[in-house]
Every structure is written in C-alpha cells, then in structure tokens.
Amino acid sequence: MYLYLYDAALSNRPHQLVKVETRLTDLGISGKISRLSPLKNLSELIRDEVSNGVRTIVTVGSDRTLVSVIGEVIRFDQVALGHIPLGGEGKIADVLGLPLAEAACDIIAARRVVRLDVGLANNTHFLSSLTIPDSQVALEIDGQYQIKPNGGSYTVSVNNLISSRANETLQARSSPSDGLLEVVIESPRAALGMFRRTAAAPSILPCQRVKITSSQSVTVHTDGERVLKTPVTVSVLPSKLRLIVGKQRNF
C-alpha cells in the first residue's frame, strides 16, 4: 500500500498534480493522499498508516518535503520512502536520480530500493549535509582528536549525500551508505589580484561522530534549510533509511 504526502505549497500546481496522479493510476501504484500542513501531526499520521498496512510512503514536493518526513519514516524498518520532485529546490532529488513530476512516477513503480545513512544533528535528521559558513568553530572528531583553525575563519560542512557539484576527491571517496560522514573544512579564497583567487586544499575527514563548538553561538544549516545553533553533536545512523532511487543517481 502507498501513502502520498503532498507539500502544502502544491495547491497552486493543480495541473501538474493531476498529471502525476493520472500516471500513478496508470502504473497501478495510486494510494491514499494526505496534504502536509503545520497543523497536522506527521508522526501520528505515519504511525497510523503504517499500522494500517502502508509499506511505501512517497513525498510529493521539494527537497524540504522529503527531508521533513525522514525522522518519522526511519522509525519503521519495513517502510520504503519515495519522492516525486515537484516545485521548489531539487538538489537532493538530482543526486538521487529522480526526474521531475510524472517522470518520477516510473522510478517509484520500478522500486529500486537502497539503504542510506541518515545524519543526526542534535535531534534533527538530515540527508545531504550540514553546513556552517565562515566561522571559527572547533571540532572534536570521534572523541579522539580536535580540529582547530590555523588562523582565520573557514567553512565547515558535514556531508552524507554528496552533491554533483562537490569537489571531485570528495565525490570519489564518499558514499551515503558507508556508515561514515565526511567533514570538509574549506578556507576562504585568498585574493591574488583583480580576478585571480586561490584557495588552500580542503581538509576531508571521514568520521562517525563530530562535536561542533564555538566561543560564540554560530548558525548551522541542515540540508540547506533548517537552522540550529552551536554546540551541535552530529552522528550517523548507518543504513537507517530505505529509499527508492533512480538509475541516474550520483552514487
């Protein structure tokens, strides 16, 4: 059984939704539809539907819609999560190899399920990365060693699912199902002249747990959206999420 969770912002895209629903019916994978809203208790909704026999939950909307249900879906090991990108940001969908709108329905029907790691920052789950732009934070990695700035500020990211625009070394080395997160520390580009700029090579540190602290409270973004404040403890939940992915995925 399928449960489709529509983003609240999709009410202004009725034509595209009709196309998606028609395609889902043609493929024989239509199911119950629920519209997400701040007033709806997502945890209760998913728990009730899983107890009624739902084994596939599909979010329809942006990356934000997909990420918002991860924390609830990973509670049920028998449930697979799918996503149909429609409107809004779609960087995570690109990495997962999910085409837009009705084309993604075929991916859901093909049901290529992979187990992916999920990142946990304090109590917030994230799928792709956590970023701290331009700051002087201290990192404690796996409780064994500390990383401190060598003067100046830098950008820190803790990555699980690497975007196709990330540095080549990182893309080649990391996997969202290896049970590890990659901490990437990049120093700001130093100006050489009017147009030329150079940057020191980034640091890449695979780890399972990282504690981020700072002398002053610093803003932390998870999946480019949610905002936390330091101190933040980040850990990985290995192979926790069963996700339906496309053939064109980046990993």
Place this chain on the structure above:
Amino acid sequence: MFKREEDMPSNEVETIIGPSVKVEGDFTASGDVTVEGAVNGSVRTERHLRIGEQAKIAANVNAGSALVAGEIIGNITVRENLEITSTGKILGDIKTKVLTVAAGATLHGKCQVGEEPRPAKTERPETKPAREREAIFPLSAGGKR
C-alpha cells in the same frame, strides 16, 4: 568501460588534513592519510601516509607505508616502505622494513631498517646427528662447511 583498475578511484576512505587546520590529539584512520597541515599528538594508520612539504607534525607516527616531504618531530614506525624526499625533515627515531632517503633530506635519530632478527632456537647439538646440524647452521664455525 575499459578503464584500467589503477585509473579507477579506490574504495578506501582517504583522509586529508589540509594546510588551513591544526589537529590535536590521537589521530587514527583506517584508510590512506594525507597531511598538509599541523598535527600534535599521534598519527596512526594501517595504510599509506603522505606528509606534504608544508606539513609540521609533532607526534609519534605509525603507518603501513609512508612518504615524508615535510617535518616530523617524533618517532616513526612504518611496517613496509618509508620514503623521505629531499625536503623531508625527521627529528626522531625510525623503525621500518625498507628505507629510501633522497639527497638533501634531514634525519636526526636512530634508524632500525629491515626485518627484525628472529631469536635463534636453542637446541641441544649433541642430540642431533652431525649431518643434520650442518643443514640447520650451514655457515657456523667461522663460515667453513
């Protein structure tokens, strides 16, 4: 499709400590490690360790194999090959199986290179026949056979 195996990216996890950061503590990794920054404490990896020209390490180092182009203050134990380039500077003792030192490298410390000698078995020679003893210790008695 027809890429040679060496062209393919390795599945081993690689750790890179860039020039803009300083590591303090016991740094342990299971994959290859490249250090271009500063490390204080200890460095341990089962695989290859590469110390870049700008790197400054004040730590005891333990690795599967290593290439040193930067500065290390501390003792180094390498299971297989240790290569020190012309820019390499080591202030500490070295223990490795194979050592390569380029002209211009700095090395202050004791070197222990090669396989560790195995302790000889203590057997009573009088209990063995003379021919068997000769087979076990062919160069004994001043090298005469």
